Amino acid sequence: MPQKSAFTSASPRLGAFPPVIPPTRARASAPATPEPKSSKGKAKAKEEVDAPVRRSARVRKPVTSYAETRALDTEKVKAFVAESKTSTPTRRNPKRKAAPEIFDVPEHLLETSLGPWRENELSEWPSWVEVESDPVFINRILGxxxxxDAKIQEIFTLDDVAILPDPVYGLIFLFEYLEDDNVKASEASQNVWFANQTTNNACATVALFNIIMNAGDLALGAKLAKFKQESSDMSPPLRGNFLSNSSWIREAHNSFARRLDLLNAALALSNSVEDSKKKRRKTASSKSTSNRKYKWKTKPAADVAFHYIAFVPVGQSVWQIDGLAASPRYIGDFEPGQNWTEIARPVLESRMLAHETSGLNFNLLALCRDHNTASIRRDLAINIRCIEHLEAMWSKDPAWPQLDANDTPCLLTTSSSARLGNYLLEAADILTLSVASPELLDFQQKIMKPNFVIHDALELRQKTLEAQKDICERFDVLLEVGGDGGGNGARAIGGKKDHTPAIHEWVMRLADHGVLLQLHEEAQEI
Structure with a gap:
């Protein structure tokens, strides 16, 4: 059957287009338009006749060029931006919270990230970085x-536990974390101080606090003592939140961090939040298809996660404290006079043997008493008290020369709070360590003798000041070698230095002089 022409006047079907009339035919068959009376009407009529006609017989708009359209769009965008800056945006849903403001990203992000540290910049970072399992670094964090009077000591074999300096306040076990559903939580004792880990990368500090807060005879600073008192009545999750929100604890934890470490930690936390949101959306979508019999399969994590847990004696019991667990795990009791580490040893051996076949890495540290530091701190406290007794006795004498810090740069007194921290001392420690000491009593009796004149007092003061200088030097040497004679103190000081800005500046100078381009071209020729 021959097809009908597109221009035949056949009756249209339902939904079909009406017959199309060519534009030339439409103009030819259009009735004559009466002559307009005015010149304006003549121009309008001429424009309608010359303009192209649509299929619906309506006149098309004049076509603009691409340049004119681009310019028009640019003007519209500028007008919209200017209007949005002056007007206050309204939200569709007033109950919904407004989106947060965009971060003020610096213009030169790379130079800012690799530049030198600003003053108090470390305290502004909310991120927690990973802590290396090295006694050198953790000892500085403890300070x-x-x-x-305590230090972290590394244990290479379990036999070394028996020869640790007494007392041992706790053990820290570092291992590659694997989720174990067979671990049973036990009812925690009311005497156990336990905090949960509520933020990423804080497990090392949480493990330290779970030991420190349970050590009854461990000397604590004013901030730590206040923290222990304020957190004593809190639940474990609230204690962990209180710990993670304490800026001075976070600053000590991040004391060896570089800015790139902090940026990576912040990026990892941001990615974790995004992954959590995706997981919640996937869980919500899976609930709508709960009648399905299959389960979601998760990808194994590519990165290896390391985790710190603590073994602590509390009273006559031994506890395994994990910040990610719901409660501490009871290990066993030990007899008076027995070393509590003997109770923890079988648990540690079983965990090490379980990971031995799988090739996982682990490390064991011990928090024990530092007798060298304790002795030096005590000698320094007694020396300061002796100088203060001598000054109080002779300061009113007109012939007595006053001490000048410029002449005696090593001079330390109870009021030298800014410098006492370098020797792990506070004003209260000076009084506590020197009370009823035989050395201080002998000094007091010597200066109270009737034949003790100002010449003897000046000679004794000079001798006491020289002794203080020697004590400070002993402490500095102890820090320099890290307490074990291995030069670890110098490594700790070097670990606090961030060489990234210097390396970045050096590479930029090489690039400015064309050295990097030359090296690149030489590498391409090889």
Whole structure:
């Protein structure tokens, strides 16, 4: 059957288009338009006749060029931006919270990230970085927290536990974390101080606090003592939140961090939040298809996660404290006079043997008493008290020369709070360590003798000041070698320095002089 022409006047079907009339035919068949009376009407009529006609017989708009359209769009965008800056935007849903403001990203982000540290910049970072399982670094963190007369010591074999300096306040076990559903939580004792880990990368500090807060005879600084008192009645999650929101604890934890470490920690936390949101959306969508019999399969994590847990004696019981667990795990009791580490040893051996076949890494540290630091701190406190007794006795004498800090740069007194922290001392420690000491009593009896004149007092003061200088030097040497004679103190000081800005500046100078381009071209030729 021959097809009908597109221009035949056949009756249209339902939904079909009406017959199309060519534009030339439409103009030819259009009735004659009466002559307009005015010149304006003549121009309008001429424009309608010359303009192209649509299929619906309506006149098309004049076509603009691409340049004119681009310019028009640019003007519209500028007008919209200007209007949005002056007007206050309204939200569709007033109950919904407004979106947060965009971060003020610096213009030169790379130079800012690799530049030198600003003053108090470390305290502005909310991120927690990973802490290396190295006694050198953790000992410095303990000092910044205010823990005194204690040190972290690495244990290479379980036989070394028996020869640790007494007392041992706790053990820290570091291992590659694997979720174990077979671990049973036990009812925690009311005497156990336990805090949960509520933020990423804080497990090392949480493990330290779970030991420090349970050590009854450990000397604590003023901030730590106040923290222990304020957190005593809190639940474990609230204690962990209180710990993670304490800026001075976070600053001590991040004391060896570089800015890139903090940026990576912040990025990892942001990615974790995004993954959590995706997981919640996937869970919500899976609930709508709960009648399905299959389960979602999760991808194994590519990165290896390390985790710190603590073994602590509390009273006559031994506890395993994990910040990610719901409660501490009871290990066993030990007899008076028995070393509590003997109770924890079988648990540690079983965990090490379980990971031995799988090739996982682990490490064991011990928090024990530091007798060298304790002895030096005591000698320094007694020396300061002796100088103060001598000054109080002779300061009113007109012939007595006053001490000048410029002449005696090592001079330390109870009021030298800014410098006492370098020697792990506070004003209260000076009084506590020197009370009823035989050395201080002998000094007091010597200066109270009737034949003790000003010449003897000046000679004794000079001798006491020289002794204080020697004590300070002993402490500095102890910090320099890290307490074990291995030069670890110098490594700790070097670990606090961030060499990234210097390396970045050096590479930029090489690039400015064309050295990097030359090296690149030489590498391409090889």
């Amino acid at each position: 910044l927290l205010g823990v005194k």
